[in-house]
Amino acid sequence: MSTLARKAILSMAGNRLMTGLMTRHGLKLGASRFVAGVTLQDAVETARKLNEQGLAVTLDLLGEGVTTREDARTMAEGCAAILEAIHRERLDANLSVKPTQLGLAIGAEAAMENLTQLQDIAKRTGNFIRIDMEASDTVDATLDVVKRLYAREPNVGTVIQAYLYRSPKDLQELAELGMNVRLVKGAYLEPPSVAYPKKADTDEAFKRLIAQHLSAGCYTAVATHDEAIIAFTKRFVEEHAIPRHQFEFQMLYGIRTELQRQLAGEGYRTRVYVPFGTYWYPYFVRRLAERPANVWFVLANLMKP
Ligand code: FAD
Numbered sequence: 001m002s003t004l005a006r007k008a009i010l011s012m013a014g015n016r017l018m019t020g021l022m023t024r025h026g027l028k029l030g031a032s033r034f035v036a037g038v039t040l041q042d043a044v045e046t047a048r049k050l051n052e053q054g055l056a057v058t059l060d061l062l063g064e065g066v067t068t069r070e071d072a073r074t075m076a077e078g079c080a081a082i083l084e085a086i087h088r089e090r091l092d093a094n095l096s097v098k099p100t101q102l103g104l105a106i107g108a109e110a111a112m113e114n115l116t117q118l119q120d121i122a123k124r125t126g127n128f129i130r131i132d133m134e135a136s137d138t139v140d141a142t143l144d145v146v147k148r149l150y151a152r153e154p155n156v157g158t159v160i161q162a163y164l165y166r167s168p169k170d171l172q173e174l175a176e177l178g179m180n181v182r183l184v185k186g187a188y189l190e191p192p193s194v195a196y197p198k199k200a201d202t203d204e205a206f207k208r209l210i211a212q213h214l215s216a217g218c219y220t221a222v223a224t225h226d227e228a229i230i231a232f233t234k235r236f237v238e239e240h241a242i243p244r245h246q247f248e249f250q251m252l253y254g255i256r257t258e259l260q261r262q263l264a265g266e267g268y269r270t271r272v273y274v275p276f277g278t279y280w281y282p283y284f285v286r287r288l289a290e291r292p293a294n295v296w297f298v299l300a301n302l303m304k305p
Helices: 003-011 016-024 040-052 069-088 108-125 136-152 167-177 199-215 227-239 257-265 281-290 292-303
Strands: 056-061 093-097 129-131 156-161 181-184 220-223 247-252 270-276
Touching: 003 281, 040 056, 040 069, 040 270, 056 069, 069 093, 069 108, 093 108, 108 129, 108 136, 108 156, 129 136, 136 156, 136 167, 156 167, 167 181, 167 199, 181 199, 199 220, 199 227, 220 227, 227 247, 227 257, 247 257, 257 270, 281 292
Parallel strands: 056 093, 056 270, 093 129, 129 156, 156 181, 181 220, 220 247, 247 270
Antiparallel strands: none
8 A cells, every 4th residue: 555545544543523423333334344343242252252263362442542531441441341251251362452542641640540450450360461552652651651560560561563663672671571572563654753664664673573572582472464474483483493382473353364263273372353342443444554455345335235
């Protein structure tokens, strides 16, 4: 996809009017291909089916950019219910959260209050929380919160985005702590002053980060649908005798499902990111921006009577 087209689509993700409109109109436009449903029950059923296919899951209650303490609290309660449901239903699943969903835009302390409560539930239920990475202007605050949480209890990890120039240094600091990190290409609209504008440069940076974190002996979640990166990872772990319990592959719900099953069938730990909830629009727009064919898929859905 051209950079211009990607920028045009991604700019729709931050549009408040569109977000409100789309949220009220439910899982239309084909968003159900990428979102497991609206309720926790929908997500639990999807997770169970994926578990039955040998796939682990990370559940995500859709939400981001929260600006009031009340909304952040409501989101935290929703996330707490996910952790309790995973425990009760004995799912092979953990939780992914977005820092701005839990109050980071209000302040670090607001996010910490919600996250420490979730961390305590995760500790009691023997689970793990992945703190997603959002736009580049939130990276410093997110890493700060993650490090504070990790010092309380090492049952949290975060995400490093290959497109950011700063990432090798950030990853090194997390490796010094021994942190479990998910590596991704990066999904937000970033200027060339902070991120590689060219996909080929991001791909090479991604490979270097994978090698860096695996070589540091840290648990590495390689989150991609890119077969060349997956092949690189397979070769790297083989050549460097990295044990299979030190890494996993992760993919998004509804994307490359055959490849997900194939990797699990080959004995690689593979986890599917399963988002659910009513606030699906920004997540959906980011998925559209990743692949032009998805836009046609949406238009085809709009044409349907
Ligand atoms: P690409 O080169 O974009 O895609 C490779 C191939 O995968 C494409 O050719 C296509 O066949 C398929 N594909 C990729 N995307 C799509 C799509 N949307 N629809 C259909 N096919 C597609 N980003 C963040 O910034 N922060 C996060 O916290 C974060 N968490 C993530 C968690 C998981 C589990 C995954 C898988 C991704 C996450 N991302 C996150 C998104 C990531 O940054 C990329 O935007 C996304 O994964 C697409 O890049 P790719 O590595 O799959 O490679």
